[in-house]
Amino acid sequence: MLRPLWVTLIYLAFIILGVAAPFAFSLGYVWVDTFTPQNVVQSIITQIPVSMIMAVLALGSYFMLDRRSPPPVSWQLVLVLLFAAWVTITTAAFAVVPASAWEKWDWAVKTLLFSAFIPFIIRSRVQIEAFLQIYVFSLAVHVVPVGLKTILSGGGYGRSLGIVHGNSGMAEGSMLAAVALMMLPILLFLRQHTLLVPKNSWTSLIYIGFAVITVTCAIGTYARTGMIGMAVVGIALWLRSRHKLLFGVIGVGALLGVMAFTTDAWNSRMSTVATFQSENSAFGRVLIWRWTLGFVAERPMGGGFQAFEINEIRYPSPPGSEQPEIVERGRAFHSIYFEILGEHGWPGLALFLGLVLTSFLNFHRVARWARRTEGMEWLRDLAYALEVSLVTLLACGAFIGIGFQPMLYYMFALSTCLAHQMHRLRQADTVTRQVAGAGAKALAVRSRGRDGGSLIPPPVGAKRS
Amino acid sequence: MIDIATILFSTIMCIFVLVRAVLLDARVPWFDRPVAPAEANDIVVPDAAHGWRQRAAVVRQAGADKPPARPGRPAP
Numbered sequence: 001m002l003r004p005l006w007v008t009l010i011y012l013a014f015i016i017l018g019v020a021a022p023f024a025f026s027l028g029y030v031w032v033d034t035f036t037p038q039n040v041v042q043s044i045i046t047q048i049p050v051s052m053i054m055a056v057l058a059l060g061s062y063f064m065l066d067r068r069s070p071p072p073v074s075w076q077l078v079l080v081l082l083f084a085a086w087v088t089i090t091t092a093a094f095a096v097v098p099a100s101a102w103e104k105w106d107w108a109v110k111t112l113l114f115s116a117f118i119p120f121i122i123r124s125r126v127q128i129e130a131f132l133q134i135y136v137f138s139l140a141v142h143v144v145p146v147g148l149k150t151i152l153s154g155g156g157y158g159r160s161l162g163i164v165h166g167n168s169g170m171a172e173g174s175m176l177a178a179v180a181l182m183m184l185p186i187l188l189f190l191r192q193h194t195l196l197v198p199k200n201s202w203t204s205l206i207y208i209g210f211a212v213i214t215v216t217c218a219i220g221t222y223a224r225t226g227m228i229g230m231a232v233v234g235i236a237l238w239l240r241s242r243h244k245l246l247f248g249v250i251g252v253g254a255l256l257g258v259m260a261f262t263t264d265a266w267n268s269r270m271s272t273v274a275t276f277q278s279e280n281s282a283f284g285r286v287l288i289w290r291w292t293l294g295f296v297a298e299r300p301m302g303g304g305f306q307a308f309e310i311n312e313i314r315y316p317s318p319p320g321s322e323q324p325e326i327v328e329r330g331r332a333f334h335s336i337y338f339e340i341l342g343e344h345g346w347p348g349l350a351l352f353l354g355l356v357l358t359s360f361l362n363f364h365r366v367a368r369w370a371r372r373t374e375g376m377e378w379l380r381d382l383a384y385a386l387e388v389s390l391v392t393l394l395a396c397g398a399f400i401g402i403g404f405q406p407m408l409y410y411m412f413a414l415s416t417c418l419a420h421q422m423h424r425l426r427q428a429d430t431v432t433r434q435v436a437g438a439g440a441k442a443l444a445v446r447s448r449g450r451d452g453g454s455l456i457p458p459p460v461g462a463k464r465s
Numbered sequence: 466m467i468d469i470a471t472i473l474f475s476t477i478m479c480i481f482v483l484v485r486a487v488l489l490d491a492r493v494p495w496f497d498r499p500v501a502p503a504e505a506n507d508i509v510v511p512d513a514a515h516g517w518r519q520r521a522a523v524v525r526q527a528g529a530d531k532p533p534a535r536p537g538r539p540a541p
Contacts, residue, residue, distance in 0.1 A: 003472065010476045014483065021487040031479055040472065069495065124495040130486035137478040144471045163468050195493075196485040424495070 004043025011037060011045060015057065022061035026121045027134045029054040029114065033406055034138035039164045055114070062121055071119045071420040076358045076412060083351040084112040087305070090344045095304025104305035108404035115409035119416040125378070128417055129196055135410065136183050136190070140210065142170040143180045147213030150220025161220060177218040177226030178396035179407055181233045182389045187211045188237075189385035193378040215254070219262060224282070225399045227270050230258075232395040236388040285334045285399065287313045292333060292342040302345030308333050336397035336408070343403075352403070355412050356394065362415035363387040366422045373429075379421065386414055 014028030032054050038046045071077075087108060095101035122131050142162050149161040164171045170179070190197070191207035218226035234251055241247040291311050295303065303310070308330060315326040333339035341349045363383045370380035390411045393402075402408065 003469065006476065007472070010480060013480050017483055017487050021490060023490070024483055024487060027483060027486075035475065035479075124490060124493070126486050126490040126493055130482055130490075133482040133486075134479050137475050137482065140478070141471055141475040144474070145467050148467050148471075163471070195489065196482050 004041040004045070007037045007041045008043055008045050011050060014054070018057055018061060022058070022066040023121050023127050023130070025054060025058035025061050026118070027130060029058050030131065030134055030410075031138050033114075034135060035141055036164065036170070039169075040141060055110070058121065059117070062117075066121070069123050069424065071123070071416060072423070074119075074358075074416055074419065076355065076362070076416045077116055077119070079351055079354045079358060080112055080116045080409070080412065083348070083355065084109055084116070086348055086351060087112070087344055090302050090304045090348065094299065094301050094345075096307050097309045098304070100306035100309055101304040104404070108305065111404055111406050111409050115406075115413040118410070118413035119420055122413075122417050123420065125421065126195060128382070128414070128421065129190070129194065131414070131417075132186055133190065133194070133196055136186055136210075139170075139179060139183060142176060143183065143217045144210070144213055146176060146220050147180070147215075147217035150216045151213075154220070159222075172400075173221035174223040174225040174396070174400045175402055175405070177221045177223040178229055178393060178400060178402065180214040180217040181226065181229040181396065182393050182407060183214050184211055184233055185237060185385040185388040185392075187214065189381050193381060215258075219258065219266065222266055222269050224270060225396045228399065229392050229396040233388060233392045236391050240384045240388060283315065284313060284328065284331055287315070288331050288333060289335060289338050292338045296341055296345055300345050302341070302343050302348055305343050307342050308339075333401045333403075335399060336394075336401065336403035339401045339403040356390075359390060359412045359415040360387065362419040363390075366415075366418045369422050369426070373425075376425070379418065379425075383418055386411060386418070390415075 011028070011032070014024060014031060018025035018028060029051065032051045038050060087105065091098075091101045091105045118131075122128055142164065145163055146161045160166075160171065162171055162176065166172075170176055187207050187210050191204055191211075194203070197203050215230065218230060234254075238244060238247050238251060288308070288311065291313060292308075295307070295311075311329065311331060313328045313331050315328070317323045317325050333342055336352075337349065340352045344351075363386060367380050367383035367387070370376035370383065390408075393408055393411065397403070397408070
């Protein structure tokens with residue numbers, strides 16, 4: 001009784017705070033999208049379109065009240081809009097299962113369009129951090145219960161330890177593991193550079209504890225994707241670390257800890273990564289990828305959303321065995337790359353890879369500029385953290401079909417936010433230098449007795465307009 | 466128990482961060498050198514002073530000995 005009431009009050013709090021600052025509506029949308037209150041509690045919130053209300057408020061308040069400092073048109077914006085247009089075309093013109101295709105299009109296109117909108121509404125350091133904090137604390141509701149229950153009682157493949165049950169979204173082990181590991185670099189960044197949460201030993205402990213829980217959550221799902229993600233995030237963090245020796249020692253300690261505390265069941269499941277041909281779930285992935293390549297050879301424009309529903313995968317019977325071959329119909333793509341290739345063809349994959357490439361370029365440019373600029377350590381570390389998060393998602397995504405899940409597009413959008421932040425900071429720097437130059441000139445003019453009052457213009461961009 | 470504690474932790478942190486963000490975003494310049502929140506809290510934006518008496522009072526408070534010149538006029 002109290003739980004639904006509490007969650008409804010939190011939803012209303014986002015709306016009330018949005019009246020004071022329009023970007024709160026967009027953060028409310030992120031909260032609804034990630035926390036999924038309609039799945040967490042059964043209340044009036046399940047009866048109303050919570051997500052649509054927040055989206056309308058976010059868009060409406062932006063266009064009516066808050067169109068300050070819009071980002072310049074970027075390649076990323078163009079690519080994401082082209083991608084949204086292309087997935088609409090493939091759904092309308094090339095879909096092999098139109099009914100299912102339009103069902104997935106409905107939420108996928110919203111994800112794409114909202115990611116295009118994020119750079120317009122998230123423009124300052126405070127807003128970028130608020131976005132990240134709300135995103136990770138919303139994800140906490142899915143990650144923390146699994147992580148804590150794994151510590152207390154051990155996890156298990158297919159065991160439902162989270163708040164949301166089922167086998168889709170955050171209830172699906174592989175996706176949960178990928179998301180949990182994606183959070184790790186962001187949490188380490190927030191621990192070091194947070195402005196919004198007071199910095200002290202308690203809050204530092206909360207972030208470190210939360211980071212440890214993300215790893216135990218990934219272990220507790222028993223997903224092999226989690227193990228691959230742990231390796232990738234560990235190596236990427238080590239490469240980006242400024243204290244490689246210390247980080248290496250901690251990493252080796254963590255690895256020994258994982259080996260000591262994980263059960264035989266976990267170890268035997270992980271060992272199937274190497275012997276995938278003897279394991280149906282892993283071998284099925286290889287077969288579906290082969291099918292996808294054959295499918296796009298015939299239909300280079302893809303088969304629209306949910307094209308996998310028409311496939312038929314035949315598992316060959318072991319040599320010398322009398323068992324008949326197993327036939328599986330409608331097996332999912334289990335990879336973002338094959339998902340996008342199968343559904344939206346080569347043009348769709350090219351657009352998606354373009355988004356990935358521009359994101360990495362953005363992170364690289366921002367980190368390079370911030371490294372050389374005094375006082376920009378936060379921007380450099382944030383670019384590194386998000387880069388590692390994106391690498392982790394892309395690595396895990398090679399084995400799970402999360403091609404249209406919001407986390408990827410949030411990373412793309414944040415790369416634009418960071419690039420925009422760098423661009424405006426550079427502009428402000430240039431103006432400051434020009435103002436300093438103009439000030440020196442004004443002093444020279446005054447010293448010659450031509451007093452014309454202040455010649456120094458107010459610094460543009462240094463103050464909110 | 467864990468589920469309820471997590472919901473509370475998650476939602477309280479979200480609202481805490483949101484309130485702090487709404488308050489700080491109005492104070493910290495968007496595209497300027499980083500300002501720590503503690504300093505941002507101390508930033509006082511003076512009201513616009515109309516008329517020379519008020520301008521002089523503002524300047525006296527700031528420790529200067531003369532009121533500022535109006536644009537295009539000599540200093541008093």
